Amino acid sequence: MLILKILTLVRLRRAIVSLFGVLAAATATIVAIPAVFSDESDQSTPPMVKLAESALLEEDSNSTPSPATRLLLTSRFPGSSLGFTPDHQTDSEFPSFQNETHSIDFATDIPETRQWLEDQVRRGDTFVKISLRNGLSYQQALNVANAPGAGILHRIKPGQTIRFQLDSEQQPDTIQYAYLPLETLEITRDKETGTYQSRILSHMPDIRIRSFRGTIETSVFHTSKSNNIPNSIIDELIRVYQRKVDFYRDINKQDKFSIIYEELYRDGERIGTGKLMAAELELSGDKIHAIRYTDPDGHTDYYSPNGQSLSFGFLRSPLKFATISSHFSPKRLHPVTKEWKPHRGVDYSAPLGTPVMSTGDGRVSKAGRMNGYGITVVIQHSDKYQSLYAHLSKIAKGIKPGTRVKQGDIIGYVGSTGISTGPHLHYEFRVDGVHQNAVTVKLPNAKQVQNEFMTEFNMLTADTLRQISSLEPIQVATSR
Helix, strand or coil: CHHHHHHHHHHHHHHHHHHHHHHHHHHHHHHHHHHHCCCCCCCCCCHHHHHHHHHHHHCCCCCCCCHHHHHHHCCCCCCCCCCCCCCCCCCCCCCCCCCCCCCCCCCCCCCCCCCEEEEECCCCCCHHHHHHHCCCCHHHHHHHHCCCCCHHHHHCCCCCEEEEEECCCCCEEEEEEEEECCEEEEEEECCCCCCEEEEEEECCCEEEEEEEEEECCCCHHHHHHHCCCCHHHHHHHHHHHCCCCCCCCCCCCCCEEEEEEEEEEECCEEEEEEEEEEEEEEECCEEEEEEEEECCCCCEEEECCCCEECCCCCCCCCCCCCEEEECCEEEEECCCCCCEEEECCEEEECCCCCEEECCCCEEEEEEEECHHHCEEEEEEECCCEEEEEEEEEEECCCCCCCCEECCCCEEEEEECCCCCCCCEEEEEEEECCEEECCCCCCCCCCCECCHHHHHHHHHHHHHHHHHHHCCCCEECCCCC
């Protein structure tokens, strides 16, 4: 009986030790895993190994290890020399992790999701005012506004959008200001230094092709406006054709024109107008085409279907819209002096202040008052050609002797200075020093698409002309 009681107590002791071993293993698994799977394997013995060794010592050295101890010893840990395999199991059933590296982050690697605060600029707003309205401090707003490249924040406009993203400490982390439809200023905070840096984000628009064919009742301008054609497309159409067409004298009622152009969209919303891709003017039955083409060398121009550029060396007229009030003539009665003398230029009647363009590339040789011409600009276009613009109200900013100008640059504004009866522009065109009639003089030959690019250009032209021919004309009511 005594022996039976002793055996019972020994078994009870072992059961208690086993229970404590299970509880210790569970606790060690929760607490010690981050340390076990760290890169510090060359330091002290891992906690779970110590726990296993402790459990082993507590048991009878001659007895079979308890279940908890067996669980600990059958696992292999970095830095441990222990590697027991339980009875009746093989290494393949209990794979070794000795040569594997594991990284367990119990904080998880799920990225932090932060909301954007978005505000629209109101009348009278400043960036600081908007920042305060969205929870930033005055100093935080100043730090952002004073970031290098962020000066545009001092020129915000009503209707524009500013977005803020704050970090967990309520510090402004990212600020975005969409100051143009396709450009956004982004300012970000450096986590280490706390300073702000800026960059410009450029967005690619969606391009949609639009086409229109209209019948002219009063003018190209009125027909276009009546059909909501963008002003920039109208201006480009006139610029392209003004080398060949006088839009005042050559346009007649029932003439037709067709255009193909780009419209720009972003996120489904129209944000602007792109390029004029092609056009056709049908004047008294004659068709004049303009096809935009960029060759492989990057040169862009408008060409006729035979590959000849519409960009002559000179514009026919220095004004976009004007009426000829006095033509070139070898003999004319001067309206002021009442004397018969040659009129060696063309007079264009136009409102005071109308912009005057240089008809060609060149260098300004004179800019100032010239006797009866009043305020005048003279441009030398190579050794052969020279143009003169007289009776100006004022000279454009930056125009002075020696200034280089390009065709279409504004050089002055219509006036009535000098000997003049009212606002008009006196325009002269000289070839080898001899006055020529600017309306009829033969202008320099146009450039041509290079031979090696003609195959590509011809394919573009054929497709464009098919599109234009398929358009139906829209009749526009007379607008006077």
